[in-house]
Amino acid sequence: MQTVFWLSKCTFLMQRVILRCVDEKVNLEAYDRNRNLLYNGLAEAGFECIKPEGAFYLFVKSPEADEKKFCDVCKKYNILVVPGSSFACPGYVRIAYCVSYEQIERALPGFKKVAEEYGLKKQENR
Numbered sequence: 001m002q003t004v005f006w007l008s009k010c011t012f013l014m015q016r017v018i019l020r021c022v023d024e025k026v027n028l029e030a031y032d033r034n035r036n037l038l039y040n041g042l043a044e045a046g047f048e049c050i051k052p053e054g055a056f057y058l059f060v061k062s063p064e065a066d067e068k069k070f071c072d073v074c075k076k077y078n079i080l081v082v083p084g085s086s087f088a089c090p091g092y093v094r095i096a097y098c099v100s101y102e103q104i105e106r107a108l109p110g111f112k113k114v115a116e117e118y119g120l121k122k123q124e125n126r
């Protein structure tokens with residue numbers, strides 16, 4: 001019991017780290033910029049997406065019923081997406097955009113190739 005109690009204590013080092021970080025500000029503009037680039041790029045390619053309003057990831061509707069197969073297709077183009085069923089959202093995949101803007105720019109051509117493979121077209125009402 002004593003070991004468990006000790007592990008739950010905040011160490012002196014962690015207290016110093018927290019003290020230095022407590023007043024730091026997060027650059028939300030970077031996340032907003034990344035979100036808009038990824039969302040607009042995916043929508044332009046023909047994917048159906050849910051635009052997040054506060055997260056650093058978005059959900060994309062899988063163009064096939066088995067989103068795990070869709071994840072495998074994405075891997076062929078060096079794109080890593082996570083099956084939505086891992087987050088109680090079957091039929092969707094989750095994509096994080098807490099990466100560099102440049103990484104999202106590099107990924108968009110791959111997403112366009114995936115969209116072409118599935119025959120997706122940009123929807124006019126977007």
